[in-house]
Amino acid sequence: MGATLGVLGAGSILPRVGYGCAGYALRAEAGGPVTLLDCGPGSIRNLATLGIGVGEVRRVVFSHYHLDHCLDLFALAFARHNPALGAVGELELVGPRGLRARVEGAPGVLGHWAAMPAAKVVEVEPGEAFEREGLRWRSTANGHTPEALSWRVEPAAGGWSLVYTGDTGPDVRVVELARGADTLLCECSFPEEQAVANHLTPTSAAEMARAAGVRRLILTHFYPSLDPAEAGRKAARIFDGPIDVACDGRVFEL
Numbered sequence: 001m002g003a004t005l006g007v008l009g010a011g012s013i014l015p016r017v018g019y020g021c022a023g024y025a026l027r028a029e030a031g032g033p034v035t036l037l038d039c040g041p042g043s044i045r046n047l048a049t050l051g052i053g054v055g056e057v058r059r060v061v062f063s064h065y066h067l068d069h070c071l072d073l074f075a076l077a078f079a080r081h082n083p084a085l086g087a088v089g090e091l092e093l094v095g096p097r098g099l100r101a102r103v104e105g106a107p108g109v110l111g112h113w114a115a116m117p118a119a120k121v122v123e124v125e126p127g128e129a130f131e132r133e134g135l136r137w138r139s140t141a142n143g144h145t146p147e148a149l150s151w152r153v154e155p156a157a158g159g160w161s162l163v164y165t166g167d168t169g170p171d172v173r174v175v176e177l178a179r180g181a182d183t184l185l186c187e188c189s190f191p192e193e194q195a196v197a198n199h200l201t202p203t204s205a206a207e208m209a210r211a212a213g214v215r216r217l218i219l220t221h222f223y224p225s226l227d228p229a230e231a232g233r234k235a236a237r238i239f240d241g242p243i244d245v246a247c248d249g250r251v252f253e254l
């Protein structure tokens with residue numbers, strides 16, 4: 001098996017069986033290090049469902065700082081202090097502006113176990129790109145919050161590409177970021193009758209996927225008012241490529 005994307009949480013902050021807060025585990029090659037895309041509450045506990053150890057997490061890439069996307073960063077810090085792990089390597093934390101202040105301020109609120117002395121903090125601006133371990137990352141603003149980003153990642157040598165919207169409303173910048181991507185991991189929060197400006201519905205998610213010309217659409221980030229299976233059926237009326245519906249514990253090959 002090559003690159004995989006494991007779902008740690010495909011839901012929202014509202015409790016729902018099988019749909020925890022946002023978190024995804026990207027492994028670019030079998031046995032390789034893991035990058036987390038967001039880590040909402042429950043993400044670190046759910047690593048075990050995917051067979052991932054805390055020590056395998058090399059990097060966390062954040063879309064924004066709503067608590068359902070970032071709070072388990074401090075659970076990860078606490079876990080990395082556990083002596084049962086032995087020596088842990090450097091952890092890289094990448095996200096939009098505001099990340100450093102949150103990391104440095106956490107011990108003052110949560111105690112010294114929330115400190116991350118072996119962490120490298122990297123704040124990026126929209127459009128900024130970087131490369132790590134043969135993977136190219138680039139971002140765009142999406143307007144969900146003043147700092148929120150959507151992300152695209154792909155091997156420098158080619159082979160697959162993944163775009164993670166994070167939370168967003170319909171946005172041409174995200175469409176351009178996703179242009180021609182293999183996989184669009186796309187938030188799909190509410191049914192059409194509950195549409196809000198800074199989130200997507202099945203219809204608007206599918207419209208973005210179609211406009212970007214992606215190969216495959218994975219819907220995620222479902223609130224309890226939206227039935228995931230129904231979301232997939234409605235999206236299929238607009239996007240004619242393969243559509244998958246995420247749930248906690250599912251693993252997708254890239």
